[in-house]
Amino acid sequence: MQTLHVRGLEKSYGQLPVLRGVDFEVERGTIFALLGSNGAGKTTVIKILSTLLKPDAGSVCVNGFDLAGQGKLVRESISLTGQFAAVDEILTGRENLVLVARLRHLENARGVATDLLERFLLVKDADRRVGTYSGGMRRRLDIAMSLIGDPPVIFLDEPTTGLDPHSRTEVWNSVKSLAREGTTVLLTTQYLDEAEHLADRIAILHEGRIIANGTLAELKLLLPPAQVEYIQKQPTLEEVFLAIIGNHGDSVAAAGSDPTTVRQS
Amino acid sequence: MSTHFVGDTTVLLCRSMRHITRSLDTIITVTIMPIALMLLFVYVLGGAIDVGSAQYVNYLLPGILLITIVMGISYTAFRLFTDVNSGMFERLQSMPISRPSVLWAQVLASVVSNLLSLVLVMLVALLIGFRSSAGIWDWLAVVAILILFTVATTWIAVIAGLSARTVDGVGALAYPFLFLLFISSAFVPTDTMPAVVRAFADNQPVTSIINTIRDLLAQQSTGADVWIALAWCVGILVVAYTLATAAYRRKRG
Numbered sequence: 001m002q003t004l005h006v007r008g009l010e011k012s013y014g015q016l017p018v019l020r021g022v023d024f025e026v027e028r029g030t031i032f033a034l035l036g037s038n039g040a041g042k043t044t045v046i047k048i049l050s051t052l053l054k055p056d057a058g059s060v061c062v063n064g065f066d067l068a069g070q071g072k073l074v075r076e077s078i079s080l081t082g083q084f085a086a087v088d089e090i091l092t093g094r095e096n097l098v099l100v101a102r103l104r105h106l107e108n109a110r111g112v113a114t115d116l117l118e119r120f121l122l123v124k125d126a127d128r129r130v131g132t133y134s135g136g137m138r139r140r141l142d143i144a145m146s147l148i149g150d151p152p153v154i155f156l157d158e159p160t161t162g163l164d165p166h167s168r169t170e171v172w173n174s175v176k177s178l179a180r181e182g183t184t185v186l187l188t189t190q191y192l193d194e195a196e197h198l199a200d201r202i203a204i205l206h207e208g209r210i211i212a213n214g215t216l217a218e219l220k221l222l223l224p225p226a227q228v229e230y231i232q233k234q235p236t237l238e239e240v241f242l243a244i245i246g247n248h249g250d251s252v253a254a255a256g257s258d259p260t261t262v263r264q265s
Numbered sequence: 266m267s268t269h270f271v272g273d274t275t276v277l278l279c280r281s282m283r284h285i286t287r288s289l290d291t292i293i294t295v296t297i298m299p300i301a302l303m304l305l306f307v308y309v310l311g312g313a314i315d316v317g318s319a320q321y322v323n324y325l326l327p328g329i330l331l332i333t334i335v336m337g338i339s340y341t342a343f344r345l346f347t348d349v350n351s352g353m354f355e356r357l358q359s360m361p362i363s364r365p366s367v368l369w370a371q372v373l374a375s376v377v378s379n380l381l382s383l384v385l386v387m388l389v390a391l392l393i394g395f396r397s398s399a400g401i402w403d404w405l406a407v408v409a410i411l412i413l414f415t416v417a418t419t420w421i422a423v424i425a426g427l428s429a430r431t432v433d434g435v436g437a438l439a440y441p442f443l444f445l446l447f448i449s450s451a452f453v454p455t456d457t458m459p460a461v462v463r464a465f466a467d468n469q470p471v472t473s474i475i476n477t478i479r480d481l482l483a484q485q486s487t488g489a490d491v492w493i494a495l496a497w498c499v500g501i502l503v504v505a506y507t508l509a510t511a512a513y514r515r516k517r518g
Contacts, residue, residue, distance in 0.1 A: 050359040052517060072361060080359040086352030090284050102276045103362050105269065
Protein backbone atom coordinates (compact mmCIF):
# COMPACT_ATOMS: atom_id res chain seq x y z
CA MET A 1 0.00 0.00 0.00
CA GLN A 2 1.46 3.35 -1.04
CA THR A 3 1.30 6.12 1.52
CA LEU A 4 2.72 8.69 -0.85
CA HIS A 5 1.80 8.81 -4.48
CA VAL A 6 3.25 11.58 -6.66
CA ARG A 7 2.52 11.85 -10.40
CA GLY A 8 3.72 14.39 -12.94
CA LEU A 9 4.54 17.11 -10.43
CA GLU A 10 5.50 20.40 -12.07
CA LYS A 11 6.42 23.75 -10.58
CA SER A 12 8.01 26.88 -11.95
CA TYR A 13 9.07 30.04 -10.17
CA GLY A 14 8.23 32.67 -12.77
CA GLN A 15 10.04 31.59 -15.94
CA LEU A 16 12.33 29.18 -14.10
CA PRO A 17 11.13 25.57 -14.15
CA VAL A 18 12.12 23.80 -10.93
CA LEU A 19 10.15 20.56 -11.17
CA ARG A 20 9.51 19.13 -14.62
CA GLY A 21 7.40 16.07 -14.06
CA VAL A 22 8.33 14.29 -10.84
CA ASP A 23 6.92 10.80 -10.19
CA PHE A 24 7.52 8.56 -7.20
CA GLU A 25 5.79 6.39 -4.66
CA VAL A 26 6.62 5.59 -1.05
CA GLU A 27 5.39 2.51 0.72
CA ARG A 28 4.02 2.59 4.22
CA GLY A 29 6.58 2.33 7.01
CA THR A 30 9.59 2.84 4.76
CA ILE A 31 12.23 5.52 4.51
CA PHE A 32 12.53 7.15 1.12
CA ALA A 33 15.43 9.48 0.39
CA LEU A 34 15.29 12.20 -2.22
CA LEU A 35 18.87 12.81 -3.16
CA GLY A 36 20.04 15.84 -5.08
CA SER A 37 22.49 18.70 -5.17
CA ASN A 38 21.60 22.21 -4.03
CA GLY A 39 18.86 23.72 -6.15
CA ALA A 40 17.69 20.37 -7.54
CA GLY A 41 14.15 21.04 -6.27
CA LYS A 42 14.10 18.82 -3.18
CA THR A 43 12.71 21.51 -0.89
CA THR A 44 10.10 22.45 -3.50
CA VAL A 45 8.85 18.85 -3.51
CA ILE A 46 8.63 18.83 0.28
CA LYS A 47 6.83 22.18 0.38
CA ILE A 48 4.27 21.01 -2.16
CA LEU A 49 3.67 17.75 -0.30
CA SER A 50 3.17 19.60 2.99
CA THR A 51 0.60 22.00 1.40
CA LEU A 52 2.83 25.07 1.69
CA LEU A 53 3.11 25.50 -2.06
CA LYS A 54 0.67 24.79 -4.87
CA PRO A 55 1.99 22.74 -7.79
CA ASP A 56 1.45 23.96 -11.37
CA ALA A 57 0.53 20.47 -12.50
CA GLY A 58 0.45 16.89 -11.28
CA SER A 59 -1.38 14.90 -8.66
CA VAL A 60 -0.34 14.03 -5.13
CA CYS A 61 -1.96 11.58 -2.76
CA VAL A 62 -0.83 11.56 0.88
CA ASN A 63 -2.10 8.83 3.20
CA GLY A 64 -5.06 8.33 0.88
CA PHE A 65 -5.98 12.03 0.72
CA ASP A 66 -5.81 14.16 -2.38
CA LEU A 67 -3.61 17.22 -1.97
CA ALA A 68 -5.79 19.34 -4.23
CA GLY A 69 -9.11 19.00 -2.43
CA GLN A 70 -8.31 17.62 1.02
CA GLY A 71 -5.55 19.90 2.30
CA LYS A 72 -6.77 19.83 5.87
CA LEU A 73 -6.83 16.01 5.96
CA VAL A 74 -3.36 15.94 4.41
CA ARG A 75 -2.12 18.26 7.18
CA GLU A 76 -3.71 15.95 9.78
CA SER A 77 -1.61 13.11 8.33
CA ILE A 78 1.77 14.76 8.03
CA SER A 79 4.39 16.64 9.85
CA LEU A 80 7.14 18.75 8.42
CA THR A 81 10.65 19.30 9.68
CA GLY A 82 12.02 22.05 7.51
CA GLN A 83 15.56 22.77 6.47
CA PHE A 84 16.15 25.10 9.41
CA ALA A 85 15.00 24.22 12.90
CA ALA A 86 11.60 25.91 13.23
CA VAL A 87 11.47 26.52 16.96
CA ASP A 88 10.29 29.43 19.04
CA GLU A 89 13.41 30.93 20.58
CA ILE A 90 11.65 32.93 23.26
CA LEU A 91 9.77 29.94 24.64
CA THR A 92 11.44 27.12 26.57
CA GLY A 93 11.85 23.66 25.06
CA ARG A 94 8.93 22.36 27.07
CA GLU A 95 6.70 25.27 26.05
CA ASN A 96 7.51 24.68 22.38
CA LEU A 97 6.37 21.06 22.69
CA VAL A 98 3.23 21.98 24.66
CA LEU A 99 2.39 24.63 22.05
CA VAL A 100 2.47 22.12 19.21
CA ALA A 101 0.59 19.51 21.25
CA ARG A 102 -2.19 22.02 21.99
CA LEU A 103 -2.36 23.06 18.34
CA ARG A 104 -2.68 19.40 17.41
CA HIS A 105 -5.60 19.32 19.86
CA LEU A 106 -4.19 16.56 22.06
CA GLU A 107 -5.71 15.86 25.45
CA ASN A 108 -2.60 15.54 27.55
CA ALA A 109 -0.27 18.20 26.10
CA ARG A 110 2.00 18.40 29.15
CA GLY A 111 2.42 14.63 29.36
CA VAL A 112 3.26 14.39 25.66
CA ALA A 113 5.86 17.12 26.11
CA THR A 114 7.47 15.38 29.09
CA ASP A 115 7.71 12.07 27.19
CA LEU A 116 9.39 13.70 24.21
CA LEU A 117 11.82 15.66 26.36
CA GLU A 118 12.98 12.37 27.84
CA ARG A 119 13.15 10.61 24.50
CA PHE A 120 15.23 13.38 22.94
CA LEU A 121 17.53 13.89 25.95
CA LEU A 122 16.31 17.42 26.60
CA VAL A 123 15.05 17.00 30.19
CA LYS A 124 17.95 18.91 31.71
CA ASP A 125 17.36 21.92 29.46
CA ALA A 126 13.58 21.68 29.25
CA ASP A 127 12.91 24.92 31.06
CA ARG A 128 15.58 27.04 29.45
CA ARG A 129 14.77 29.36 26.57
CA VAL A 130 15.46 27.76 23.21
CA GLY A 131 17.47 30.85 22.26
CA THR A 132 20.24 29.45 24.49
CA TYR A 133 20.23 25.96 22.86
CA SER A 134 23.02 24.61 20.65
CA GLY A 135 22.36 23.71 17.02
CA GLY A 136 22.05 20.01 17.79
CA MET A 137 19.63 20.59 20.65
CA ARG A 138 17.47 22.80 18.46
CA ARG A 139 17.34 20.16 15.79
CA ARG A 140 16.38 17.49 18.33
CA LEU A 141 13.64 19.73 19.69
CA ASP A 142 12.54 20.48 16.13
CA ILE A 143 12.20 16.78 15.32
CA ALA A 144 10.50 16.10 18.66
CA MET A 145 7.94 18.80 17.78
CA SER A 146 7.30 17.04 14.48
CA LEU A 147 6.51 13.74 16.18
CA ILE A 148 3.72 15.14 18.35
CA GLY A 149 0.40 13.52 17.56
CA ASP A 150 2.09 10.55 15.85
CA PRO A 151 1.47 11.64 12.25
CA PRO A 152 1.66 8.66 9.88
CA VAL A 153 3.87 10.54 7.39
CA ILE A 154 6.92 12.63 8.21
CA PHE A 155 8.83 14.93 5.87
CA LEU A 156 12.39 15.75 6.81
CA ASP A 157 14.11 18.38 4.70
CA GLU A 158 17.88 17.95 5.06
CA PRO A 159 17.54 16.91 8.70
CA THR A 160 21.24 16.71 9.46
CA THR A 161 22.63 19.69 7.56
CA GLY A 162 24.80 21.69 9.93
CA LEU A 163 24.88 19.07 12.68
CA ASP A 164 27.96 17.62 14.33
CA PRO A 165 28.56 13.87 13.79
CA HIS A 166 27.28 13.00 17.23
CA SER A 167 23.92 14.76 16.79
CA ARG A 168 23.68 13.36 13.27
CA THR A 169 23.88 9.81 14.59
CA GLU A 170 21.16 10.63 17.09
CA VAL A 171 18.90 11.97 14.35
CA TRP A 172 19.56 8.89 12.23
CA ASN A 173 18.64 6.61 15.11
CA SER A 174 15.37 8.39 15.75
CA VAL A 175 14.46 8.30 12.06
CA LYS A 176 15.14 4.55 11.94
CA SER A 177 13.04 3.87 15.01
CA LEU A 178 10.18 5.90 13.52
CA ALA A 179 10.11 3.72 10.42
CA ARG A 180 10.24 0.58 12.56
CA GLU A 181 7.08 1.77 14.29
CA GLY A 182 5.29 2.15 10.97
CA THR A 183 5.81 5.83 10.17
CA THR A 184 6.47 6.64 6.54
CA VAL A 185 9.47 8.94 6.18
CA LEU A 186 10.38 11.06 3.18
CA LEU A 187 13.70 12.77 3.64
CA THR A 188 15.82 14.92 1.41
CA THR A 189 19.55 15.01 1.67
CA GLN A 190 22.62 16.02 -0.22
CA TYR A 191 24.77 13.57 1.74
CA LEU A 192 25.18 10.28 -0.07
CA ASP A 193 26.15 8.40 3.08
CA GLU A 194 22.98 9.59 4.79
CA ALA A 195 20.83 8.12 2.04
CA GLU A 196 22.93 4.95 2.10
CA HIS A 197 22.58 4.61 5.88
CA LEU A 198 18.91 5.30 6.27
CA ALA A 199 16.88 4.81 3.17
CA ASP A 200 14.98 1.75 1.97
CA ARG A 201 14.70 3.40 -1.42
CA ILE A 202 16.61 6.27 -2.94
CA ALA A 203 15.55 8.57 -5.75
CA ILE A 204 17.92 10.98 -7.43
CA LEU A 205 16.36 14.31 -8.32
CA HIS A 206 18.28 16.15 -10.99
CA GLU A 207 17.20 19.20 -13.00
CA GLY A 208 13.60 18.79 -11.95
CA ARG A 209 13.21 15.10 -12.76
CA ILE A 210 13.76 11.81 -10.97
CA ILE A 211 16.57 10.26 -12.98
CA ALA A 212 17.02 7.11 -10.89
CA ASN A 213 14.87 5.38 -8.29
CA GLY A 214 15.47 2.11 -6.47
CA THR A 215 17.04 0.37 -3.52
CA LEU A 216 20.72 0.89 -2.89
CA ALA A 217 21.44 -2.52 -4.42
CA GLU A 218 19.44 -1.67 -7.53
CA LEU A 219 21.18 1.65 -7.94
CA LYS A 220 24.56 -0.05 -7.64
CA LEU A 221 23.62 -2.31 -10.54
CA LEU A 222 23.37 0.76 -12.74
CA LEU A 223 27.15 1.04 -12.56
CA PRO A 224 29.67 -1.30 -14.18
CA PRO A 225 30.27 -4.45 -12.09
CA ALA A 226 32.42 -3.89 -9.01
CA GLN A 227 36.04 -4.98 -8.90
CA VAL A 228 37.54 -6.26 -5.68
CA GLU A 229 40.57 -4.30 -4.54
CA TYR A 230 42.50 -4.43 -1.30
CA ILE A 231 43.18 -1.09 0.27
CA GLN A 232 44.29 -0.02 3.69
CA LYS A 233 41.57 1.76 5.54
CA GLN A 234 42.70 4.75 7.56
CA PRO A 235 40.32 5.88 10.27
CA THR A 236 38.33 8.83 9.03
CA LEU A 237 38.47 12.08 10.94
CA GLU A 238 34.88 11.39 11.97
CA GLU A 239 35.91 8.08 13.58
CA VAL A 240 38.80 9.79 15.35
CA PHE A 241 36.46 12.52 16.56
CA LEU A 242 33.92 10.06 17.88
CA ALA A 243 36.66 7.94 19.51
CA ILE A 244 38.02 10.93 21.39
CA ILE A 245 34.55 12.05 22.43
CA GLY A 246 34.13 8.47 23.61
CA ASN A 247 30.45 7.93 23.12
CA HIS A 248 30.61 5.53 20.25
CA GLY A 249 32.82 2.75 21.51
CA ASP A 250 31.40 0.08 19.21
CA SER A 251 31.97 1.62 15.83
CA VAL A 252 35.36 2.99 16.82
CA ALA A 253 36.56 -0.33 18.18
CA ALA A 254 35.59 -1.98 14.90
CA ALA A 255 37.46 0.60 12.87
CA GLY A 256 40.48 0.57 15.13
CA SER A 257 41.05 -3.16 15.58
CA ASP A 258 41.08 -4.04 11.92
CA PRO A 259 43.19 -1.65 9.89
CA THR A 260 42.70 -3.50 6.60
CA THR A 261 39.20 -3.99 5.40
CA VAL A 262 37.87 -4.92 2.06
CA ARG A 263 36.23 -2.13 0.18
CA GLN A 264 34.57 -2.33 -3.16
CA SER A 265 35.36 0.38 -5.61
CA MET B 266 -14.04 29.38 9.67
CA SER B 267 -13.05 26.08 11.20
CA THR B 268 -14.23 24.56 14.44
CA HIS B 269 -10.85 25.11 16.07
CA PHE B 270 -10.70 28.85 15.41
CA VAL B 271 -11.32 30.00 18.99
CA GLY B 272 -9.15 27.32 20.63
CA ASP B 273 -6.22 27.75 18.22
CA THR B 274 -6.37 31.54 18.44
CA THR B 275 -6.28 31.32 22.24
CA VAL B 276 -3.26 29.00 22.24
CA LEU B 277 -1.39 31.25 19.81
CA LEU B 278 -2.42 34.39 21.70
CA CYS B 279 -0.95 32.91 24.90
CA ARG B 280 2.25 32.28 22.97
CA SER B 281 2.44 35.88 21.76
CA MET B 282 1.67 37.18 25.25
CA ARG B 283 4.61 35.14 26.57
CA HIS B 284 6.78 36.84 23.95
CA ILE B 285 5.59 40.22 25.16
CA THR B 286 5.91 39.57 28.90
CA ARG B 287 9.36 38.02 28.42
CA SER B 288 10.63 41.02 26.59
CA LEU B 289 9.20 43.78 28.75
CA ASP B 290 11.96 45.94 27.35
CA THR B 291 9.93 46.10 24.13
CA ILE B 292 7.09 47.75 26.04
CA ILE B 293 9.59 50.21 27.47
CA THR B 294 11.14 50.83 24.03
CA VAL B 295 7.67 51.39 22.62
CA THR B 296 6.75 53.91 25.32
CA ILE B 297 10.04 55.80 25.61
CA MET B 298 9.72 57.70 22.36
CA PRO B 299 6.15 58.96 22.98
CA ILE B 300 7.01 59.85 26.58
CA ALA B 301 10.15 61.72 25.48
CA LEU B 302 8.16 63.59 22.83
CA MET B 303 5.54 64.44 25.42
CA LEU B 304 8.15 65.85 27.81
CA LEU B 305 9.84 67.74 24.99
CA PHE B 306 6.64 69.36 23.84
CA VAL B 307 5.25 70.10 27.29
CA TYR B 308 8.43 71.50 28.85
CA VAL B 309 10.40 72.88 25.91
CA LEU B 310 8.19 73.78 22.97
CA GLY B 311 4.73 73.84 24.49
CA GLY B 312 5.15 77.19 26.27
CA ALA B 313 5.33 78.89 22.88
CA ILE B 314 2.33 77.08 21.40
CA ASP B 315 -1.04 78.76 21.74
CA VAL B 316 -3.83 76.24 22.18
CA GLY B 317 -6.35 78.59 23.72
CA SER B 318 -7.45 78.13 27.29
CA ALA B 319 -6.54 74.43 27.63
CA GLN B 320 -3.48 73.08 29.45
CA TYR B 321 -0.95 72.12 26.74
CA VAL B 322 -0.49 68.61 28.14
CA ASN B 323 -4.25 68.07 27.84
CA TYR B 324 -4.09 69.25 24.24
CA LEU B 325 -1.08 67.05 23.44
CA LEU B 326 -2.06 63.72 25.02
CA PRO B 327 -4.32 62.30 22.24
CA GLY B 328 -1.55 62.66 19.65
CA ILE B 329 0.95 61.06 22.02
CA LEU B 330 -1.41 58.11 22.53
CA LEU B 331 -1.58 57.54 18.77
CA ILE B 332 2.23 57.71 18.51
CA THR B 333 2.38 55.03 21.21
CA ILE B 334 0.12 52.77 19.13
CA VAL B 335 2.18 53.39 16.00
CA MET B 336 5.35 52.34 17.82
CA GLY B 337 3.54 49.30 19.25
CA ILE B 338 2.26 47.93 15.94
CA SER B 339 5.82 48.02 14.59
CA TYR B 340 6.64 45.32 17.12
CA THR B 341 3.70 43.25 15.90
CA ALA B 342 5.12 43.47 12.38
CA PHE B 343 8.51 42.50 13.78
CA ARG B 344 7.14 39.46 15.63
CA LEU B 345 5.38 38.24 12.50
CA PHE B 346 8.49 38.84 10.38
CA THR B 347 10.54 36.79 12.86
CA ASP B 348 8.04 33.91 12.62
CA VAL B 349 8.21 33.94 8.83
CA ASN B 350 12.01 33.98 8.86
CA SER B 351 12.52 31.41 11.59
CA GLY B 352 10.35 28.80 9.89
CA MET B 353 7.81 28.89 12.73
CA PHE B 354 5.28 30.30 10.25
CA GLU B 355 5.74 27.34 7.89
CA ARG B 356 5.51 24.91 10.77
CA LEU B 357 2.17 26.40 11.77
CA GLN B 358 0.97 26.38 8.14
CA SER B 359 1.78 22.68 7.76
CA MET B 360 -0.26 21.79 10.86
CA PRO B 361 -3.98 21.03 10.98
CA ILE B 362 -4.88 24.33 12.65
CA SER B 363 -7.36 27.04 11.77
CA ARG B 364 -5.34 29.22 9.41
CA PRO B 365 -6.87 32.62 10.24
CA SER B 366 -5.88 31.99 13.89
CA VAL B 367 -2.23 32.66 13.08
CA LEU B 368 -3.00 36.28 12.16
CA TRP B 369 -5.81 36.93 14.64
CA ALA B 370 -3.60 35.86 17.54
CA GLN B 371 -1.06 38.51 16.47
CA VAL B 372 -3.76 41.16 16.18
CA LEU B 373 -5.21 40.40 19.62
CA ALA B 374 -1.73 40.34 21.17
CA SER B 375 -1.13 43.73 19.59
CA VAL B 376 -4.29 45.12 21.22
CA VAL B 377 -3.32 43.80 24.66
CA SER B 378 0.29 45.03 24.53
CA ASN B 379 -0.78 48.42 23.18
CA LEU B 380 -3.27 48.84 26.02
CA LEU B 381 -0.44 48.17 28.48
CA SER B 382 1.78 50.77 26.80
CA LEU B 383 -1.07 53.28 26.70
CA VAL B 384 -1.64 52.88 30.44
CA LEU B 385 2.07 53.53 31.04
CA VAL B 386 2.06 56.68 28.90
CA MET B 387 -1.15 57.83 30.56
CA LEU B 388 0.43 57.47 34.02
CA VAL B 389 3.35 59.68 33.01
CA ALA B 390 0.87 62.22 31.60
CA LEU B 391 -0.98 62.25 34.94
CA LEU B 392 2.35 62.83 36.73
CA ILE B 393 3.12 65.90 34.64
CA GLY B 394 -0.29 67.45 35.09
CA PHE B 395 -2.75 65.90 32.67
CA ARG B 396 -6.27 66.15 34.09
CA SER B 397 -9.65 65.26 32.67
CA SER B 398 -13.13 65.60 34.06
CA ALA B 399 -14.48 63.07 31.58
CA GLY B 400 -16.94 60.53 32.93
CA ILE B 401 -16.88 56.77 32.55
CA TRP B 402 -18.77 56.76 29.22
CA ASP B 403 -16.43 59.29 27.68
CA TRP B 404 -13.44 57.24 28.82
CA LEU B 405 -14.99 54.08 27.43
CA ALA B 406 -15.54 55.85 24.11
CA VAL B 407 -11.89 56.95 24.10
CA VAL B 408 -10.72 53.39 24.84
CA ALA B 409 -13.00 52.04 22.11
CA ILE B 410 -11.58 54.45 19.52
CA LEU B 411 -8.01 53.61 20.58
CA ILE B 412 -8.74 49.88 20.24
CA LEU B 413 -10.36 50.38 16.85
CA PHE B 414 -7.35 52.41 15.67
CA THR B 415 -5.01 49.71 17.02
CA VAL B 416 -6.86 46.89 15.25
CA ALA B 417 -7.04 48.82 11.97
CA THR B 418 -3.34 49.77 11.96
CA THR B 419 -2.25 46.33 13.21
CA TRP B 420 -3.64 44.86 9.99
CA ILE B 421 -1.33 47.24 8.13
CA ALA B 422 1.50 45.92 10.31
CA VAL B 423 0.49 42.38 9.34
CA ILE B 424 0.94 43.26 5.66
CA ALA B 425 4.39 44.66 6.48
CA GLY B 426 5.37 41.64 8.59
CA LEU B 427 4.34 39.19 5.87
CA SER B 428 5.86 41.01 2.92
CA ALA B 429 8.99 42.76 4.27
CA ARG B 430 12.28 41.31 3.10
CA THR B 431 14.51 42.80 5.78
CA VAL B 432 14.20 43.88 9.39
CA ASP B 433 14.90 47.46 8.28
CA GLY B 434 11.89 47.26 6.00
CA VAL B 435 9.76 46.32 8.98
CA GLY B 436 11.20 49.21 10.99
CA ALA B 437 10.25 51.69 8.26
CA LEU B 438 6.58 50.97 8.92
CA ALA B 439 6.31 53.68 11.59
CA TYR B 440 7.57 56.55 9.39
CA PRO B 441 4.49 57.21 7.25
CA PHE B 442 2.38 57.24 10.41
CA LEU B 443 4.72 59.67 12.15
CA PHE B 444 4.56 61.86 9.06
CA LEU B 445 0.75 61.90 9.28
CA LEU B 446 0.91 62.67 13.00
CA PHE B 447 3.28 65.61 12.61
CA ILE B 448 1.13 67.15 9.89
CA SER B 449 -2.04 66.99 11.94
CA SER B 450 -3.60 68.68 14.92
CA ALA B 451 -1.54 66.46 17.26
CA PHE B 452 0.99 69.10 18.39
CA VAL B 453 -0.38 72.42 17.20
CA PRO B 454 -3.81 73.63 16.04
CA THR B 455 -4.06 73.44 12.25
CA ASP B 456 -5.35 77.01 11.77
CA THR B 457 -1.88 78.59 11.74
CA MET B 458 -0.69 76.32 8.91
CA PRO B 459 -0.49 77.60 5.27
CA ALA B 460 -3.67 76.82 3.32
CA VAL B 461 -2.37 73.78 1.40
CA VAL B 462 -0.80 72.14 4.44
CA ARG B 463 -3.87 72.93 6.48
CA ALA B 464 -6.16 71.37 3.89
CA PHE B 465 -4.11 68.19 4.10
CA ALA B 466 -3.91 68.25 7.90
CA ASP B 467 -7.64 68.79 8.34
CA ASN B 468 -8.66 66.06 5.94
CA GLN B 469 -6.34 63.18 6.79
CA PRO B 470 -7.40 60.41 9.16
CA VAL B 471 -5.44 61.13 12.33
CA THR B 472 -6.65 64.71 12.82
CA SER B 473 -10.28 63.64 13.15
CA ILE B 474 -9.29 60.80 15.52
CA ILE B 475 -7.17 63.12 17.65
CA ASN B 476 -9.85 65.82 17.76
CA THR B 477 -12.48 63.28 18.79
CA ILE B 478 -10.36 61.94 21.66
CA ARG B 479 -9.43 65.46 22.74
CA ASP B 480 -13.07 66.59 22.78
CA LEU B 481 -14.20 63.50 24.67
CA LEU B 482 -11.55 64.03 27.35
CA ALA B 483 -12.35 67.75 27.60
CA GLN B 484 -16.08 66.98 27.72
CA GLN B 485 -16.82 69.04 24.67
CA SER B 486 -19.13 68.19 21.84
CA THR B 487 -17.26 66.11 19.23
CA GLY B 488 -19.46 67.33 16.40
CA ALA B 489 -19.02 65.50 13.12
CA ASP B 490 -15.42 64.54 13.98
CA VAL B 491 -16.43 61.35 15.75
CA TRP B 492 -18.21 60.02 12.66
CA ILE B 493 -15.37 61.02 10.36
CA ALA B 494 -12.92 59.35 12.75
CA LEU B 495 -14.97 56.15 12.88
CA ALA B 496 -15.35 56.14 9.09
CA TRP B 497 -11.57 56.46 8.65
CA CYS B 498 -10.86 53.69 11.18
CA VAL B 499 -13.37 51.28 9.66
CA GLY B 500 -12.21 52.17 6.14
CA ILE B 501 -8.54 51.52 7.04
CA LEU B 502 -9.57 48.31 8.80
CA VAL B 503 -11.48 46.92 5.80
CA VAL B 504 -8.79 47.79 3.25
CA ALA B 505 -5.88 46.63 5.43
CA TYR B 506 -7.67 43.40 6.40
CA THR B 507 -8.42 42.60 2.76
CA LEU B 508 -4.83 43.27 1.67
CA ALA B 509 -3.40 41.37 4.66
CA THR B 510 -5.46 38.25 4.00
CA ALA B 511 -4.49 38.44 0.32
CA ALA B 512 -0.81 38.69 1.31
CA TYR B 513 -1.34 35.74 3.64
CA ARG B 514 -2.86 33.60 0.88
CA ARG B 515 0.05 34.51 -1.42
CA LYS B 516 2.56 33.68 1.30
CA ARG B 517 1.29 30.16 1.85
CA GLY B 518 1.14 29.44 -1.88
